[in-house]
Amino acid sequence: MIPLPQVLTVSAALFCLGLYVVLARRNGVFVLMGLELMLNGAALNFVAFAAHGGGQRFLGQVFALFVIVVAAAEVGLALAIILRLFRLRGSANLDEPRILQG
Amino acid sequence: MTSGGLFLGGAALLALLGALGVAATRNVVHGALFLILTLLAVAGMYLALAADFVALVQVLLYGGAVSILVLFAMMLTQAPDQPTSADRHRLPAALASLLLFATMVAAIHATPWPGSGATQLDHVDFPTIAAALFTTWAIPFEVASLVLLVALVGAVIIARREPGE
Numbered sequence: 001m002i003p004l005p006q007v008l009t010v011s012a013a014l015f016c017l018g019l020y021v022v023l024a025r026r027n028g029v030f031v032l033m034g035l036e037l038m039l040n041g042a043a044l045n046f047v048a049f050a051a052h053g054g055g056q057r058f059l060g061q062v063f064a065l066f067v068i069v070v071a072a073a074e075v076g077l078a079l080a081i082i083l084r085l086f087r088l089r090g091s092a093n094l095d096e097p098r099i100l101q102g
Numbered sequence: 103m104t105s106g107g108l109f110l111g112g113a114a115l116l117a118l119l120g121a122l123g124v125a126a127t128r129n130v131v132h133g134a135l136f137l138i139l140t141l142l143a144v145a146g147m148y149l150a151l152a153a154d155f156v157a158l159v160q161v162l163l164y165g166g167a168v169s170i171l172v173l174f175a176m177m178l179t180q181a182p183d184q185p186t187s188a189d190r191h192r193l194p195a196a197l198a199s200l201l202l203f204a205t206m207v208a209a210i211h212a213t214p215w216p217g218s219g220a221t222q223l224d225h226v227d228f229p230t231i232a233a234a235l236f237t238t239w240a241i242p243f244e245v246a247s248l249v250l251l252v253a254l255v256g257a258v259i260i261a262r263r264e265p266g267e
Contacts, residue, residue, distance in 0.1 A: 012203060019198070024192045026189055059234070068163050
């Protein structure tokens with residue numbers, strides 16, 4: 001028996017801290033770390049519900065695995081983009097590029 | 103409280119501590135180390151929630167690959183002892199995330215969760231997960247491998263130095 005509301009609260013806190021980092025930070029690497037926190041909060045929810053529900057309880061775990069895989073793909077691609085931006089602009093701040101602005 | 107509950111609570115505390123550290127520090131290396139703490143603590147929570155395989159994947163993929171990738175990108179884009187440039191929208195961001203958190207907590211406490219079907223957690227063994235991944239979820243599994251392939255090829259092409267640079 002797991003304390004479901006408490007675990008859900010922890011994952012909500014992880015998600016909201018990640019959201020704060022994503023919204024407040026200018027440095028692209030930090031924004032990515034915030035995204036990882038948010039994805040972890042979401043995956044934690046899946047695992048918590050999987051542990052709570054009876055029956056086919058591993059389905060939530062399968063979903064969490066897919067979340068982790070997509071996060072890995074996302075972080076690789078996003079870090080490449082940040083690297084490219086840094087070479088182009090000399091800074092990893094995400095609010096500075098205005099190349100596409102007309 | 104059982105030892106499992108204590109373990110879950112401790113891991114949750116560590117995860118929150120790491121996340122707070124990521125939100126508070128301006129030093130990128132400290133941020134990355136706090137992030138690694140959070141990721142490993144979440145793996146501990148997975149263990150306490152009977153998700154052994156997910157915990158393993160979390161340690162391997164997040165604790166290993168993703169954190170190394172973040173440290174690597176940081177090495178290439180930032181002098182490690184310099185704090186990152188000041189953030190501009192701290193207050194609105196804090197307000198927005200606090201509001202979301204309050205809403206979520208209210209929703210969690212307003213919902214009457216049905217009691218768990220099982221009185222104790224039986225750990226999901228690897229063959230069960232493997233069978234689910236390779237039978238019911240075979241197509242999403244293969245699509246996930248395709249997503250990884252495409253993302254990594256794209257990352258190589260984007261990060262590659264072009265002759266003119």
